Amino acid sequence: MGLFNLGKPQGASPQELLERVRLAEAEAVQKGTQLEGLEELIRHLDEDHEMLLKAAQLFRPGMEAKALGQTLLDICFKPLSLASCFMALVDWDADRIQFPIYHEGGRLRNQTPRPFSEKGGGLTGKAMRSGGPLYIQTLDEGRAEGAIFSEAERVSGLVPQSWYGVPLGLGEGWGERPFGLISYQSFQREAFPESRRRLMDALTAHVAMALKVRP
């Protein structure tokens, strides 16, 4: 029932009128909630859409890993409300992992290359060996899965709760093993819903191709 019926109150008792008002108010609240939900969904979709379009515009062949990583940060750090983000590249034969980009605690940091096999490679090693993305939803889960904490995390105690790592070079067309990983992290627990994880998969796939493209 719409508000229009209130224009014809003849014969209606005060109780009936009150009931109509109550229903109209409930209907308005429901519509308002629906509208807000839809607007929130559109904001979210629009953000995802823009991130993917920007990646297509800004990733260029011949960009070095550091520049690509920085471009990725510029595109997704704020929209995804990230606490940290890094790119790791792995040389399996030399047992070496390096970090062309490592952003945590509000700034870029130098992370020293290290043997990849050290401490099992932490969450990065686990994701790369499994050959698929790894989603850690809480810090406790991260500890149980063998997270390696950075110096800044140990000193500050500020450690992200959610960790999503997507290997670089996943899929039939790539080699046997991924050649790196991008990790997206948040201070929120269970921060990344399914749709956002698919978005991060897509962005990472784009970075992988940009790293290996032959102009």
Place this chain on the structure above:
Amino acid sequence: MGLFGFLKAKAPAPEPGRAETQDPAREQAQMEDLRELARHLDEDRALLSGALRDLQPGMAPGELANALFSLCFRPLGLAAFFLALVDWERDALHFPLYHEGGRSRPRPSRRLSESPGLTGQTLAQARPLYLRTLEEGRVFGVVLSEVEKESGLVPQSWYGVPLGADPAWGARPFGVVSFQSFQPDAFTESRLRLMDALGEVLAFALKADPDRPFAGGFDGR
């Protein structure tokens, strides 16, 4: 600029001194517009994510084009779609995939300089070319296929995205992907941007080489 805000900008402001009234029909229309926008954005996101998932390095050009075509044919309401690759040294235009009239058809290679058509125009200007009607296409020198000549069924809207147009790729583009529709002026600004992005993804997939070392080398070596 994002698409959000489009609807708010579209809604007229209430007259000064007059409170905004609740018009159920207008509210309903606004909800419908929002739902339509959400559908549109969701479709675009799925297309881009799907392309980045399905277009893999090592696939042949025809396979890559077919994977992209399968993803976007319905959502974009396409009548025809093709991938053209250019061999500048031999002045040749090859078509690894040419889809029209409901199926993929072999399209012979041709000399680019003799018959550039819209593809040649797109390559020459190294930026996307959008023709909204067949008349406009004729002015720009469209080359009709045998099927189009025989059936008379010719797409009205033609959008060509050059592959490798950015100078980082090289001096000249290496191909064109073309999206076509029977509707005149079929592609909105946001859809054109989407097709540009799909062209970029296709270009990366065509040129990605898993064995290639990273630019700058591992660990700076």
